[in-house]
Amino acid sequence: MKNFNPADNIQDLQYFGEFGGVNPSISDSSTYTFLSAKTMFDTFEGNMEGCYLYSRHSSPSNLYLDKALAAMEGTETANVSASGMGAITPTLLQLCGSGDHIVSSRTIYGGTYAFLKNFIPRLGIKTTFVNITKLTAVEAAITPETKVLYCETVSNPLLEVADIAGLSKIAKKYNLTFVVDNTFSPLSVSPIRLGADIVIHSLTKYINGSSDTVGGVTCASRSFIDSLKNVNSGASMLLGPTMDSLRSASVMKNLHTLHIRIKQHSHNALYLATRFEKDGLKTVYPGLKSHPSHALYKNMINPEYGFGGMMTIDVGTLAKANELLELMQSKNLGYLAVSLGFYKTLFSAPGTSTSSEIPIEEQLEMGLTDGLIRFSIGLDNSIERTYEMMKTCMIELGILKK
Numbered sequence: 001m002k003n004f005n006p007a008d009n010i011q012d013l014q015y016f017g018e019f020g021g022v023n024p025s026i027s028d029s030s031t032y033t034f035l036s037a038k039t040m041f042d043t044f045e046g047n048m049e050g051c052y053l054y055s056r057h058s059s060p061s062n063l064y065l066d067k068a069l070a071a072m073e074g075t076e077t078a079n080v081s082a083s084g085m086g087a088i089t090p091t092l093l094q095l096c097g098s099g100d101h102i103v104s105s106r107t108i109y110g111g112t113y114a115f116l117k118n119f120i121p122r123l124g125i126k127t128t129f130v131n132i133t134k135l136t137a138v139e140a141a142i143t144p145e146t147k148v149l150y151c152e153t154v155s156n157p158l159l160e161v162a163d164i165a166g167l168s169k170i171a172k173k174y175n176l177t178f179v180v181d182n183t184f185s186p187l188s189v190s191p192i193r194l195g196a197d198i199v200i201h202s203l204t205k206y207i208n209g210s211s212d213t214v215g216g217v218t219c220a221s222r223s224f225i226d227s228l229k230n231v232n233s234g235a236s237m238l239l240g241p242t243m244d245s246l247r248s249a250s251v252m253k254n255l256h257t258l259h260i261r262i263k264q265h266s267h268n269a270l271y272l273a274t275r276f277e278k279d280g281l282k283t284v285y286p287g288l289k290s291h292p293s294h295a296l297y298k299n300m301i302n303p304e305y306g307f308g309g310m311m312t313i314d315v316g317t318l319a320k321a322n323e324l325l326e327l328m329q330s331k332n333l334g335y336l337a338v339s340l341g342f343y344k345t346l347f348s349a350p351g352t353s354t355s356s357e358i359p360i361e362e363q364l365e366m367g368l369t370d371g372l373i374r375f376s377i378g379l380d381n382s383i384e385r386t387y388e389m390m391k392t393c394m395i396e397l398g399i400l401k402k
């Protein structure tokens with residue numbers, strides 16, 4: 001565990017293609033032949049390492065990406081999936097059955113929230129949503145039926161930081177499986193090192209980084225991943241959210257530039273957040289001293305990758321926010337779009353309407369206001385130039401004074 005560096009761990013892997021290619025060959029097959037019937041039987045039973053049976057179960061291309069992402073998170077192995085939700089939902093269904101209970105952060109990705117709130121109660125699984133930054137509230141929500149503690153390292157859209165080490169102590173005390181969605185903070189945070197049991201990513205965001213696909217991964221112990229892929233009882237195997245080999249090969253190629261991209265995203269976001277805060281805008285960024293969890297987060301991150309590319313500002317009203325977003329898009333400063341981790345800045349105004357799970361007074365108390373703008377800061381070459389152009393837009397709309 002000494003000198004753990006997630007990008008170095010990826011770099012230390014070596015693959016060759018079938019003909020000595022510098023990229024591994026893409027496995028373009030759904031099914032695989034066997035020389036002996038006995039080997040086929042053993043593979044079916046899960047007793048044959050290195051043999052492939054059928055690509056919903058595993059394929060060489062997916063195993064390359066599994067290996068790289070497991071190296072990044074420091075887990076024994078991993079299982080890639082067709083989307084982030086395709087990783088989250090089978091993982092939770094594998095861990096919980098009828099009568100079980102989940103304690104989850106209340107500020108999680110909307111799809112995950114909807115799954116916990118609206119979908120799995122049909123299967124007899126209940127969830128209590130808590131303020132994840134209050135460890136006492138988390139502990140108080142645990143019941144004898146609780147099986148899973150679930151959170152995101154950095155939450156959307158308010159950029160609240162979960163104290164992974166503190167939460168892991170609680171999870172261990174009550175024998176819960178601690179699942180962390182690390183989509184907002186790949187490389188910056190290594191949740192397993194801080195005590196998480198399972199780490200999930202939506203590869204759709206930073207890890208793939210080119211907004212051309214959806215994908216996901218569950219990074220965990222070999223025994224948990226084997227249970228997910230079990231032909232008789234595995235939620236991933238049976239629900240079938242399999243990533244296609246062509247896609248996993250392309251995500252793999254993008255993964256190799258992740259460390260360079262994350263550093264640039266973090267550099268650019270810190271620059272803009274610092275300038276906007278100085279200009280008097282209400283700015284939220286975990287890299288700012290004013291962020292309530294700045295000291296905690298500073299201790300959690302692998303420092304060379306920085307505080308990430310996500311920040312928010314508040315311009316007062318939703319109408320003003322929308323005006324600014326349209327103006328910035330017209331000046332080609334970014335795109336008015338959801339999602340994150342793209343080379344170009346993406347921005348949207350989540351408003352109070354997207355977090356309807358939280359009572360409106362609490363939303364306001366948390367800082368979720370109508371004038372909030374969420375930015376996924378891009379890889380802009382000159383962020384100083386971008387700042388000047390954004391500032392000009394804000395002056396034009398009377399958000400900032402000249």
Ligand SMILES: *Cc1c(COP(=O)(O)O)cnc(C)c1O
Nearest residue numbers: 083084085109183202204214215
């Ligand atoms: C986007 C996202 C997801 C869902 O991933 P998909 O690839 O869209 O299925 C889950 N968690 C977080 C934090 C996300 O941002």
